[in-house]
Amino acid sequence: MHTARDIIESVLEKPSVFKSKEKLFPEYVPKYLPHREQQLKQLASLFKPLLTDPGSISQRALLVGGIGTGKTVTARRFGIDFKLLARRRGVKLEYVHVNCHRDRTLYLVMQEIARQLHIPVPQRGLSAQEMYGNILKDIDERDIYVIITFDEFDYFIDVAGNDAVYFLIRTYDEYPDMTKRINFIFITRDMYNLGKLDSATESYLIRNVIHFEPYTSSELYDILAKRAEEAFYEGTIGDDVIQYVADIVGVDKGGRGNARLALEILLIAGELADQEGAQRVTIEHVRRAYVKAEPDIVVIYDSLLYLPLHELLILLAAIRALSSKGEAYVRIGEVEQEYQQICEEFNEKPRRHTQVYEYVMDLKRLGIIDARVSGRGYRGKSTLIGVRVGPLEALEEKVLEIINKRYREARRM
Template sequence: REEGSFYSALKTLIKRSLGEEIPERGYSAEELLEMLVELLEKHGFYMLLALDEVEVLVRKEGSDPLFNLTRLGEKIPLERPRRLALIFIFREPECEDALACLDPSTRSTLGHNTVKLGKYTPAQLKRILQYRVEEAFKEDAVLPEALELAADLAGEYGDARFAIELVLLAGKQADIERSPKVLPEHVRAAQLHVNPAIRREHLKALTLHEKLLLLAAARLLQSSDSAYVSFGEVEREYQAACEEYRENPRRHTQLWKYVRALSASGLLNAKTSGRGLRGRTTLIGLPAPSSLVRRQIEGLLEG
């Protein structure tokens, strides 16, 4: 049987969950399902079976696996308890195509029992990451600012796997640098590896003062362990950069327009401050290592 197929998944499930070996003679997937139900009855067990990324299964094997699973209850006498409950997890946007491939009766069965879950918010991702970090890292090895940045970067996609991968790669980057802590800069490096957000051609297309503003943010973040710096700090650093490059600085309102444009193009992260800062201020971060952004912009300005 093909590795990774519905058949092999059932075989593994029966062996790991119930400790039963499957004879080598060829069973169909439908027969294995019936065997699973009989073994649950034999041991007096109940099972909640959750299948993730079902759209992949449907793409590979069509409707049959889901049809057989949803029809299991029809073969069990009414007086016997239902020992197997099912959860099918589809991922958007592929789920619509997968559902369209199902036979009408299976699609109808699933359609009556559907719960649509929204994407994870940055706050939810942060809680997930805090739990994972407690399990995987030494105590206090990951700065809270690094976690917050990873959650914010992954929040654009609402994807917990992406958030976890960012922290994992950030941890590896910290190991490479022999850093005792995972810093926001390590998360930015991980983001660049997973999803390159800033390329030289993107920076080259910016106006002079957009480059200077981005340079100001990069310089501040490089000299700090923070994930974000305030817009006011960036504005002051921008004015210093203008003096360095002999340019007249733009006004506050124009800088704010630059921030919005850079944020919309993915070259800068901007968000409103929460608790811990007086009033409400805009916080500025970067989706790539500040040292890299600084080096590339300085190269463009001096070239």
């Protein structure tokens, strides 16, 4: 028999292949971005006038590319470094990154911009337009310049609509002599949604397009090798293993060219090695990790990251209701029951039915769940809920991970 302390200690002292696992997380912004040199150069030359002749123009760029091609990380890295280099040249520049998946109305976007710029927002009463006016005034008084990234801009176009986009891009139209302090980076997976805008707005947006192609296996190799160097202890992962991951995901080898998926496979492979107490990550770990790193789940990971807490709890409820019933669909009532239990578990006050329904519809819009009205074979009319992404067990794990992360962050604040 081992004492409790022995058992706890054995876990604490268990060796790991990781020296810093977070370096593989999707939200980490590394200093090196192999194979995005071209895109960084394009951004730098577009925004150079902010440093050489600040206030002369309001610049914009549109980043376009598929899932996991490095759009978000390139914009963030550019923001961090450009800000620093601007300050060294005596230009006060701030970088603001807004995720339109989370903040998809003009009002929410303005609130988020104000928050990141530390501009106080009155509790109520201001319209989005007035709030923008306040932001412009504030940065003018502070003599700062701002680059604002609208990430996942497709959602903004869909929900906020043409007028909201038009409002943004006209910032300086009415006052041509004003110092131009606001600049934009827009990010989208494809150009399709831009077609929903009127042609003047569309042509404004597509003036400076920067493309992000899916990664080839040799590009992924360089990316993974660099990240692995930071994340793993020396000697725990071989080049052949990294090459193998790159080959699975590389677009030239039939994969999706999605770096997020490649990093996820590497992370899971390392975790599997740890679980076994292995000293090295092997090809076999990668094979097993690939099965676990469900591409579908990796694709929706970013969406999950920004969902309101209770939307995540409802998704968790749907997953659990479906797993325990073992059927393709469950009634919304069953999901709500499960949701109430989960709320108890997390010490949360459950939201009302109408709000729950709205969250369900949002999850449906995101393609994560399936909701339809019951037909034959069911007594009474009810909304039936299924989950599109799977396997459920893996999805449950991811959702829980994000919920727990949310609580950790809340505690830190």
